Each structure stands twice: as structure tokens, then as C-alpha cells.
Amino acid sequence: MIALTINGTEHQLDVEPDTPLLWAIRENAGLTGTKYGCGIAQCGACTVLVDGAAMRSCSVQVGDVAGKQVSTIEGLAIEGKLHKVQQAWVDNDVPQCGYCQSGMIMAVAALLQDKPTPTDADIDEAITNICRCGTFQQVREAIHAAAKA
Amino acid sequence: MTYMPHLSRRSFIIGAAAAGGGLAIGFDLPLGGPAVVRAADGAPEVNAWVVVRPDDTVVVRIARSEMGQGTLTGLAQLVAEELECDWSKVTTEYPTPGQNAARKRVWGDFSTGGSRGIRSSQDYVRKGGAAARLMLVQAAANDWKVPVAECSVSRGVITHTPSGRTTTYGKVAEAAAKLEAPRDVALKDPKDWTIAGKSLKRLDTVDKTTGKMVYGIDVKLPGMLNAAIKACPVVGGKLKSYDEASIAGAKGVKKVVKVGDDAVAVVADTWWHAKSALDALKIEWDEGENAKVSSETIDKWLAEGLDNAQPAFVGNQNGDVKAALANAARKVEAVYNYPYQNHATMEPMNATALFTGDRCEVWTGTQNGEAAFTMTVKESGLAAEQCDVHKLMLGGGFGRRGNSDFVRQAVAIAKQMPGTPVKLVWSREEDMTQGRYHPITQCKMTGAFDADNNLTALHVRISGQSILVYQRPEALIKGMDPATFAGLAPSGDAAIGYSVPNLLVEHAMRNPHLPPGFWRGVNINQNAIYLECFMDELAHATRQDPLEFRRKLMAEHPRHLAVLNAVAEKIGWSTPPAKGIYRGIAQHMGYASYVAAAVEISVSEGSKIKVHRMVAATDPGYAVNPAQIERQVAGSFVYGLSALFYGGITVKDGRVEQQNFDTYNSMRIAEMPKVESIVMPSGGFWGGVGEPTICVAAPAVLNAFFAATGKRIRSVPLKDQNVSFA
Known part of the structure; x- marks a missing residue:
């Protein structure tokens, strides 16, 4: 048994x-x-936050995060109110197939914690998730929109 | 002229057998009299496309599959436009392929590929919306005992104009559902559209931002087990044996099963347990003759096909190329190639199946629900009435999920565990190894000029793989694969945009063992590189401006020319670029749409490319949702340029070498500039959107690279040419 706070x-x-x-x-x-x-x-599709830091959960052993705080896409909205990154995603109609977007949104949520108003260069450096649909244009717009929210 | 898989003859027979059967789940419930067909929640079906609930919610049935391209929203817009309902009350649902079979294919073709989602169903879905509107208004008129001509409707509210009385669709739907469907319905002129043609928000976004959207890989059923699978890594090889003792005691493992004659699967409580045990399982393969094949042997075989003495199919011909080449003042020749590519959808292939002995149901993300259904019927050995497929959101398709190989495997596993639902999920490595790859080709291009630098002849000689031979042999024409000539054809949905006095386009077919498939854009990807980079070569060889050189040959192709002119104007072709910036341009036609691109790049250290601007133009005839079209254009550039820079599937000892995104990389946000999209629908035809623009990104970049460096790259991917993103 492993105790994990999700x-x-x-x-x-x-x-x-x-x-x-x-x-x-x-x-x-x-x-x-x-x-x-x-x-x-x-690819980053599995990105979650562990004690607030973005991690690619496919390559983290669960035993190494026992007792830590894990945040997933399901925990981002609080009492039904979308997180500002999710809201920006909705407002900018970002997702296409949407499969990578949970990881993308979690990575962006972490970026905005560290850098509340990221530059394009900050985005280029921090957001390295793969999106095969190619939503990058809307991702960038939505990050800036979320930063202003 | 579309080349995505249609139903096979066999599936038609199965479909016909199913028609009239008792499979219509959620239909024909005896709630409102025998005439009314009902949705699962009891709401009346006005017709197959439109269900209206008492609260005025309109449920639009969508037969095609949503995989990110926005067809769910676009098709709903078309129905809602003619229905005159309140867009804010529109929701959608997929009928199942089993229901379609049981109802004599009332929803038509489910296949979603070839950029056909909207263009080949727009007519009948709009008529479905219009017919439902007529029935709903008629029902109100009947209720009021007034002539229907005195009634009008707006946003789902019906008004009797003389009296001012009003009612809503939700109130009259029950009565409307009992009316006979009108035979002839008139459709609106697209000029009058208020819902279609607008950049409305997608209907499926919120759940994609909260983790609630259920993809095939997310299916949960009571008592469900999970399976991981390995098929022979040399395609065509067989499973010889496996040593179950090698994983004795492995945690969570329930069963090890043979799947077909070429694969083994481990079934366990969790997929992680299944996958871990499968990795440890000792397996012996009978790899067969294909184990001798490598990229080198394939390349050599294809190169032989470039020899004009070898037999070839003629796809387009006018004049006498041989004579024109013999009489040329000048000839230019170049050999190009384009490699295998894998789809690498973000969500690996998967399907969940439950077989109970007298029933088989499948849950999966598929681009072709009817093909998945046919496969389920065939593999389960049951009758069509005993089967169904439940379509879920696709984590990308790009053509890969038009195949049903993973459905076959899931059913084969489930059959060996009756009563237990089993979810089969491929690892990324399996997904890379067992693809339906973009076909490999080479191409010899030869051009002839007269003494005045007029192009007198063009010879395009393609050597390589046919998709249709593998995917749709019934579509071959006397052995010829017409899809090979996409964008090079004399006329139709993928016509060449140049008039050359002497033209010969031919295909020496060579089919290596890796199975090919339809990969976003399909054959326009390489054909646009071959044609558009070579047009650039011809222009430079005769010191002509690449744009002006093209224009001279395009007088008879005004729509091709219009998109080319549009990108040229937007990039500012007539004025010199900034210092250190170089431009490239390309145009092509595919899926009945006209597309062009112009780019600005800089090159550092002779080989590091930074793309500064990308301009794209597309004329799809009609634009149902311009904002979604722009997203498809930009997305197609990411997919096409990822293939150009990072792609390329290679073969060693008969196996695919690339196993994951570390060796089959994909562009990231830092590498992708904003795409300036020009959506310029000229009307009068319906073209596709998901694929066409993909093909012009790569040649535009390659032409700009030549402008910058004087180096002509004729081989993809660029990583093998030591060219990369800066």
C-alpha cells in the first residue's frame, strides 16, 4: 500500500x-x-504536479512520491470553477483532439506559478509537450490570455 | 475522387443482412405510438438527424467521427442552419454502426477520412435539418389549424404571424415525429447562412480541458481486465511460440493468449501489469522472408523503378514528352524521395471488447465505425444483429484509425475470455512497429525548355508503394492506383495546376512489405514536394522568378492561381525580404480544395532553419467554420513539417527501427511560428479542409532553404541531411 494525496x-x-x-x-x-x-x-501527455512542480508521471515511480501532493487535471477546477488556464483554453478554443491537452494545461499551470506573465521565450523554453494536432498557435494565445486573467 | 476506405463488398452483405433486424437499441420503444422513433431518453426523433427534447434541446446525430478536426461542430452547424434552431441548445450524439446497419444505413457513410466529413455529407445532413424544420412547423400549423404558409420559425420558436401565437420545437416535436417526411426540401443559399459559415466555438471543448472527455483508452467497464499485445515485429512474420513459464507468478496476470497467427497478448488486472509481464515474456517469432528487407534494399528496388524502361502506369499524359525531351534546347533532371511516416497519434491504438457467446460489443475510437463493426462481426463469428460498436473520442486519427486491426485483436482476445470485458491498449512501441505507414516513393523529375526558356515538357516518374493495393484493392483501375497521382491528375479533386504542352506522369509500382495507409494528406505530401520543389528548380535554372514562372503556366487554372497569388501578396513577394530572410512558395490541389503557402525563413550555420512567417491560403469552396479551418491549416503545417524535419520510418532486418518519440520526434511550440491563414471560399464546390494544406508547407520551406543557401534538398527527412531547426 502506498499513501498518495491526489x-x-x-x-x-x-x-x-x-x-x-x-x-x-x-x-x-x-x-x-x-x-x-x-x-x-x-511527449508530456502525462504531466501532473507533484508538490506544485510539473512532472511527467510516466517516468516517476509512485514509491518516490508517497506522501506528496499530486495534482491532476481533475483537481484543477475548484468547486466547478475552471482554473484560469482551463478558462483560457475554453475561451480560445484550444483543443483539437484534446488528448495532449491535460498535460499541456498542467505544464502551463506550473509555468504560470513560476512566471505569472511569461514571454514567448519563456513559453518556448517551458512548454515542450507534443501535440500532433498542432494546436501550438492557440496554446500560445491562451497562455498569454491566462496570464492576463 | 476520394480514396479513403469505403465499405467492402463483404460489409455491404453484412449490412444488408442486419437491416430490419432487432438491433435498434434506443429506437422503436413503444412510448408514443408505433410511428415515432425515439432516442434512448425517450425524446422523439423528428428524423434520423434531429431529436428534439421537451426542453427544446436539439440533439443532432453525427455519423462521422470527431478526431480533432472539428467535424462534429461543423456538421451540427449545417443541420442547425437548416433547422433554424437555437444554437445554444444544440448537442450531439453518435448513432452506433449497429443501429445504422439495422436501419438500412439511414445515416449513410460513417467513414471519416479523405477530408470528406463535411464535403461528402453536407447535402444530406442539410436536407435532414431542413426536412425536420418543415415537419416541426407543419406540426405547429396543424395544432393551430392554420395554413403552414402563415407560420415562420426563428431559433426554434415558431410563430403564427397573423395571430402572433408562438410555440417551440420542444412542444411540437412529438406531433412532428408522427408526420410523413417531406420528399423535396429546398436548401438555403450559403449567402444567407447565420449558423453555418460562422466561427462558432467547438461543442466538445470543455470536457477536453477538465479531463472528463472519454477516449477509447479511458473506457471503464465492470469487471474489466486489461491487455497488452506484441505482434511479430517483422510484418508478415508469425508467432512461433511463447514461454508462459517465463512470467510465472507475474503480478496481476490472468491469462496469456495467442491473437491471430502473429501476436501474443497478456491479460492482467491492470495494463501496467499486463505490459510489464509482456515485456518479460519469452517469445519466439517466425520472422519469414521479410526479415531480409532493409531500407537499403527498399531504396535500391525503388530506384530501379525510375528507369524509364521499367513498366509503369500512366496517370496523366498530354502531348509527346519523349519527342519534346529529344528536341529540348535544355533539360533539367532531379531525383527526389519521400520516406515512410508513422501517424503517431497521441493516443495509441486501443479497443475494448466484451464477448458473451451470443453478443459482442466493442468500444473504440475509430474513423470508420462501419468498418470496425464489420470487423467485429467477422472476428466474433456472430451475426450482425448480435454485435455493435460504441464510438468514443479519438486521441488523433490522421488516417490510422480508419483501419480496424486493433479491433480484430481486441475481439480475438475477448473471445478467449467470454463474459469479461478486456481493454487492449498498444504501447507506444507497438504503435510505432505496427503502423499503416505513409507510403515510400522516389521520383525522377525531368523538364525540357525551348531556346526561349519556355517549359515545353514535364516528365514525372514516381516509383514506389501503392496504398490502394493494400487498403482498397477493389479501387485499383486495371492494376493502377489512381490515388498515387494526387495533385498531378488531369482533372477532378486533385488536379495539377499547370498546363505544360507535353506532360507525362507515371508510376512504377513497387510494394515493399511494410503495410501502407492513408496518412493525413496522403499522396499530396510527396507529390507537392516533387512538383513544387522541381518547379522552383526549373525557375532558377532559367533565371526566372519562381512565382512568375508558375504564373505563366497557370492561366487555365484560375483557382490554383488565386490561392498562389493570395499568399504571394500577403508575404509581400513583390518587395524584397529583410536582410537575412529568404522566401519560398508552393501551391497544390487536394481533396477538391486549392491551397498555397509562402514562408520566410533564415538559416544560420548553413543548416539551421528558423521559420519566421508562414502564410497559407485555402479555397475549400465553402467555409462552414472559418476559425476551425484556420486551426486545421495551422495544425496541418505542424504535422507536415514534423514529418519533413523529424520524420522518416526506416527498416532494418525487416523491422521498423523507430520505437518512440525519441527517435520519431515531433515539433514543439518553440519551433512553430504563427500561421497567417487566408480562408478564401469561392463557392460552387465543396472541398476538404483537414488535409489539403499539409502538402504546401514542406515545399515552401525547402524552396526558401534553397533561396537562402543555394542548396537543393531532395530527400526527406531533413534530420538525415544534417538540417535542423535553429
């Missing part, structure tokens, strides 16, 4: 400590908003 709720997960956090979140905690894309920390 979106403020403590979970006791019956899982081996070397299980990737991604699969513990998806299969053991049952939160499927966090996506599997590559399994090798390349």
Missing part, C-alpha cells in the same frame, strides 16, 4: 512502489484525465 484526497493504493505514477493515477486511483502518450517522458 487533488487533496488521500488514497491508499494497492500498487508496487516501482509502478509509474501515471498508471497508479489512471488504474489504481481511477483518474483517467492524465494520459499515456509515450512512457519515456518525451
